[in-house]
Amino acid sequence: MSDFSVKADEQLWTELQMDVERFKNVPPVLTKLYSDIFLSQKNRPAEMTYFDNMIENIYTGRIQEMLDARKAGKPVIGTFCVYVPEEIIQAAGGLCIGLCGGSQATVPDAEKILPRNICPMVKSAFGFKISGMCPFFQAVDFVYGETTCDAKKKTWELLDKYVPTHVMEIPQLKRERDKRLWLEEVKDFKQAVEKITGNEISEDELRAAVDTLNAKRKSLQRLNSLRHNNPSPISGRDMLLIQQIAFYDDPVRFTDKVNELCDELEARIKENNAVAPKETPRIMVSGTPMALPNWKLHNIIEGSGAVIVNEESCIGTRYYKDTIETNGASAEEMLEKLTERYMKIDCSCFTPNDDRIDQVIAEYKASGAQGLIDYCLQFCHTYNIEAVKLREACEKEGIPFMAIESDYSPEDVGQLQTRVEAFIEQISE
Ligand code: SF4
Ligand code: SF4
Helix, strand or coil: CCCCCCCCCCCHHHCCCCHHHHHCCHHHHHEEEEEEEHCCCCCCCCHHHHHHHHHCCCCCCHHHHHHHHHHHHEEEEEEECCCCHHHHHHHCEEEEEEECCCCCCHHHHHHHCCCCCCCHHHHHHHHHHHHCCCCHCCCCCEEEEEEEHHHHHHHHHHHHHCCEEEEEEEEEECHHHHHHHHHHHHHHHHHHHHHHHHHCCCCHHHEEEEEHHHHHHHHHHHHHHCCCCCCCCCCCHHHHHHHHHHCCCCCHHHHHHHHHHHHHHHHHHCCCCCCCCCCCCCEEECCCCCCCCCHHHHHHHHEEEEEEEEEECCHHHHHHHHCCCCCCCCCHHHHHHHHHHHHHHHHCCCCHHHHHHHHHHHHHHHCCCCCCEEEEEEECCCHHHHHHHHHHHHHHCCCCCCEECCCCCHHHHHHHHHHHHHHHHHHHC
């Protein structure tokens, strides 16, 4: 796809009150980065074209869809976490949009206000808003924040000055009383969304929304189990990309396209048409999410000759491993089931969080990986400390393990490359 080019629309960005002079440099930079990392891969599945198009239209077509939705009175909510009951936004006819927080470009903007020694995802996202460098941020009704970690929850107080920020309290334990608290928070969130539309969400709307998001999660489960095949029919880079696009695409369209890709991968598996030979070292990645456009570690690992076969992450299985059974449930019961589903998310902000350790080991075994790389964004204390337990569990299971802590800057790429290459050599012996 040599004519790939991320599209620009300066008029649209002006209307959104962005820093157009600065932002107009972004599409060419993204075009080059994307071409180097994704389009240079050999033998990509043909159905990846749709996802390439989503990146081409990331600053134009999808933004227009968001503005059209708002014009039609539908809620458009920006999010930073998988701990957002997006079924409620969907039920109100709205759009749930994961906001960008994976770029180094806006970290210096954020550091003019925020401390330097906090998570790069928080700095990147905050920087995008205060610098007027993100059309998504400019097109939302409000931002949904959560109290998962300290860096986020204190930043919401500052972000609220720039964009309305609705904060939900996420419990840190999973007892019955914590679940009741979360249910109340879900109900408050529902009211905040209904305030935008002026209509109460009906039972049928909620059921249809749950079905839509179940179908989306199931399509991703299907895709992830197909990529576990050895040899892999799709690269880890492409899988990461799809899982990132899941956070801002229309869920129905996205589900159809993922299923079409799955059909193609099934055919490729039958024909033994792989992206890498069977003997290619297979690596699973676990840990903190990789928000768009954070492709750093995947690029290093696959550029070093391995293939990534699973992501245990919020931009990965944590987003789609659980669905909601609605069979005959009333609206109130559905909200409870929805609450239970979200309480299964094993974010390291919970204590204890041993379910996550078990989940990582189970996914490792299912994926046919030969080594685990645990990825932690710099200054993320909860994932960093949880890596201790994960290492112990891997040692017990005889799983080769490596922990990596990094940010978005290119400075440590050489050093990471050396460590990753040594790890790949170790697991290939
Ligand atoms: S790691 Fe935790 S805080 Fe981060 S997106 Fe996932 S659930 Fe949210
Ligand atoms: S990666 Fe860690 S520090 Fe960063 S936002 Fe997520 S939970 Fe917070």
